[in-house]
Amino acid sequence: MAALDALGPVERERVVRQRRRGLGVVFWAAIAWIALILAVAAFANLLPLRDPDHTALLARRALPSAAHLLGTDALGRDILARAIFGARASLGIGLLAPLLATLVGASLGLVAGYLRGWIETLLVGATDVLLAFPPLVLALAIVAYLGQSVVNVIIVLAILTVPSVARIARAATLAVREREFVTAARASGASHARILLKEILPNILLPLGAFFLVLVAITIVAESILSFLGLGVPPPAPSWGSMIAEGRDSLDEAPHIAFIPAGVMFLTVLAFNLVGDTLRAITDPRRGT
Amino acid sequence: MAGSGTVQLRDEPMLLRVERLVLEYGAGNYRVHAVSDVSFDLKRGETLGLVGESGCGKSTLGRAVLQLVQPTSGRVLFDGVELTAAKGEALRRLRRRLQLIFQDPIASLNPRRRVGDIVAEPLIIAGVKDAAERAQRVRAVLEAVGLDPDLVQRRRPHEFSGGQCQRISIARALVLEPDLVICDEPVSALDVSIRAQILNLLEDMKARYGLTLIFIAHDLAVVKAVSDRVAVMYLGKLCEIGPAEQVFEHPAHPYTALLLQAIPLPDPDAPLPQAVAAGEPPSPIAPPSGCRFRTRCPMAQGRCAEEEPQMRAIRPDQFVACHFTTGDLIQ
C-alpha cells in the first residue's frame, strides 16, 4: 500500500477541551433554590412539619413565631407546612404538564418538520387554531367538563402548551434537516426513522430542553391562576395559587398569608426562568458547531 | 427538446452510465434548468473530473446520480442496474456501493455524535450486527485515512480541524468499501497547505480500495491532478469531455479555453489572464437559446442562437459540443 505522507504527530495539543466558562453566581443560586424546593417538596412527609390541614381557630392569622415559623392563615393552619405541601402540588403539576406537553409536542413537531407536505400543513393549522383560543376560557371549559382534579389540571395545562412546543420542535427540525450530515445519512441508505432518531433528535434536544424549563415557570404561574380562580387543585389540598386566594380576604390584617406563598412562587418561577435562559444562551449555535 | 447527444458514451461495459439526465425544478417562469440532457460514462477504476463554475449544475448532477434528488428524466445505470428505477429497500441497498464526500467537512458530520459512531453508522445501516466486527472495520478505515483511532473515536467533530474532519468524512464514505465515490468539492473549503494532503489521500484510497471516482471541483489544477478524464459543464450542459491531459492541452470548446486562461498562475512571468469573455454566467432560469455559452463566447455567430450544438468527436476520445472546430479557437 502506498505510504502516506509524513503527517507529523496527530496533534494531541490540538484537541480542544472546551473549558466551561463560569456560569455566574446568580445561575448557581437559582439551581440551589430549585434543588431546595424540590427536595423539600419530595420529602415533605419526613420533615417535622405541622399538619397542613389542622385548623386552630384560636391561633388564626398569627404572625411568624417560634410555634409557627411562617405564621398561620385565616383558619389557623400552619403556613410553612401548607407552603411545602403546596409546593408538591404546584411543582408536581409544574413539571408533569410540561413533560407531557413536550413528549407530545416534540414528536408532532419533529415528524411535521421532517416529512413536510400535508402533515406539516395539518399541524401548523391545528396549532394556529389552538393558539387562537383564549387559554383561560379553554381551561375553564375543559375543567368544567372533566371535573376538578389534579390530573385534569395537568391535562388542561398540557393541552394548552403542546402547540408552542410543537412549533419550536418543528422550527428546530427544519433547520437541522437541511444540514449536510443529514444528507450524508440519506446517502448511506438510512431509513427515515433512523434519521429522525439518530441525526435530528439529538440536535434539537438542547433548544427543547431550554424551552422546557421556561415552560415549567409558566405552568407554575398558570396553575396558580387556575387555583386562584377555584378551578385548580381541589380544596383542602394546598397549592400556592389557592393559598394566595385564601389570603385575599386578610390582606389588610395579615398580608403575610397571601404574600408568603406569592413570594415562594415568585422565587421558584424566577429560578426556573434564569436557568432556562442561561441554558438557551450556552446552547447557541456559535458554540463550536 | 434537442439533446446534447450521447455519442460520447462508450461501448464497453461501464460501472456507471448516465444517459440524458435532466433535472429541473420550480414551475412556470421560475423553472430552473439545473441539468439539461447530460450523458457520460465511467469505467471501473477511472476518475472523472467534473468542472465548471457556480451554477453549471455539477453538484446537482452528482446528487442526481446518487438519486438524492429526483431526476426529471433520463437514466442512470450502475453496474447494469437501473438506479433511476430502484425504490425503497432496493435503492437503500444499492446506496451502500455509492458514496458521497461533501465540500464542508465540519457540516457533513453530526456535531452531537462521536467520531467512532459516525464512521460506524453506515455499517449499522447495512446490517452488520456484530459489534466487534464493526469496531474492527472502523479502526481499520480510520488508520487508512491517517488518523489514530484511539485518539479520535471518542471525540466529537468540533474538536478537529477542517482537514481532520475531511479525513473522518472520507473514512465514513469508505467503511463500506463502495464501488463509486462522488467527491463534491472535497478540498475547496480547506486551507491550501492541507489540500495537497487530502488530494494525496484520495489517490491513495483509490488505489487501496479500487475506487472509481467522480471528482467535482471548480479548480482546474486540482481536477487535473487527480483525474483520468475531464468533463466541462456550463449552465447545465456538457461542453466537452475527454482524457484529462488532452482536454487541458488542446481544449476544443471555447469555454474550456476561457477557463484555462482565466486561472491565475503562480508565475509572475506568465501572461495575465485575458478577460476575454465579458459578463457573467446567465441565470439557469432562462438559459440562452441554442448554445448556452453564446452570450459570452467570442466566436458566437447567428447559428449559435438558433441551433444547439450536439456532442461530436473531435479526436478519437475527445468530444465537444460546439459548432466550430479546434482550428478556429483562440489559443
Add this chain to the structure above:
Amino acid sequence: MSAALLEVEKLSVALMTERGPLHAVAGLNLTLAPSRSLGIVGESGSGKTMLARAILRLLPRNATVGGSVRFDGRDLLGMPLDALRRLRGRELAVVFQDPMTSLNPVLTVGSQIAEALSEHMGLGAHAAALRAVELLAEVGIPEPGRRARQYPHQLSGGMRQRVAIAIALSCEPRLLIADEPTTALDVTVQAQILDLIGREQQRRQMALILITHDLGVVAGRTDEVAVMYAGRIVEHAPTCDLFKQMRSPYAEALLQAIPKLDAPPHTRLRAIGGAPPDPTRLPPGCAFSPRCRYAQERCRREAPPLLGEAGGHQFACWLPLAERAALEA
C-alpha cells in the same frame, strides 16, 4: 525619496478568548510607499485579515493592540474617533470578501455610493447621484443608470463586488485594502475583478494592499509580496524575486503544495504535513518548525527574526540557503 504612506511598527493584535489570549498578529513590521501594491498571502489563522482590520481599527471588542500604525505620518491607533471616521472611506478605503454582506440589502446600489460621496466629498444629493452613475460605468457595469436604482440582491456576485469597489474608490483614496476580494467569485469573474483593481490602481496611482490565500493572484499583479504565517511575516520581497527563489521554507513548501496546471495528471503533490497552528497555543520557537522539513533544534527554541533590508528580499529563517540545499540532497 518619497516618505512611506503606511508604516506599521511592531504591531501586535491579541484577542481574549476563553482558552486564553489568541495572538493573531505578533510583532509585525511593514512599510508601504505611495502608489505601490503589496500582496499579503497567508492561510486561515495567519493573521492577514486581523492585520487589515488593525490598520482600519475595525477590530472586535476583545482585541488588544500594541505597536504603531502610521498613515502619512499620522498615528492611526491613537487617533480620536471622529478624525478616524473622516479618514476611513476618504483616504483609506476597503473592499471585503463577501459583497452580499458588505452592501446594505435595503438600499439601492446607487444610493450607497452617493452616501459615501455626500459624507466625505460634501456633494449635494443630485451631484452625488450623477457621480455614482459615472462610477458604476467606470467599474465596468453596463447600463449604469438602470443598475444604480437596483438593490444588491438583483445583481450578480461579480457586479456586487464591482459596486463595492466603486464605493471604495468614490472618494479618491490613497490606500485601498482589498481583503480576499475575489475568493467568493468564479474564476472567470475573478480575472475581471482583479484586472479592474489593477487598472484603477495604476490610473489613480494609489497604494494597494491585496490580501489573499492564493499565490497565483498576487503573481504578476503586485509590486511586492509578503507571506504571513501564524501572525508574523515570514518573507517579504519584490514579487519577481520572491517567485524566482523563495527563501522561507513555508513559502517554498506552499508553492510546492499547489497543484500545477502544467503538471501531468496524477502527479504526486508535495504536501506539507501537519496543520496550521492553533493561535492560542503557538510553539515557543518558529511557528512553522513542527511542519518544516529542515527544522533544527534552534528553530524549535527561538523564533527567527525577519532578516534582510527593507525593500530587498527579507525572510525569517535560521537556516541559510546553502545549508538547506545540502539537507535537501
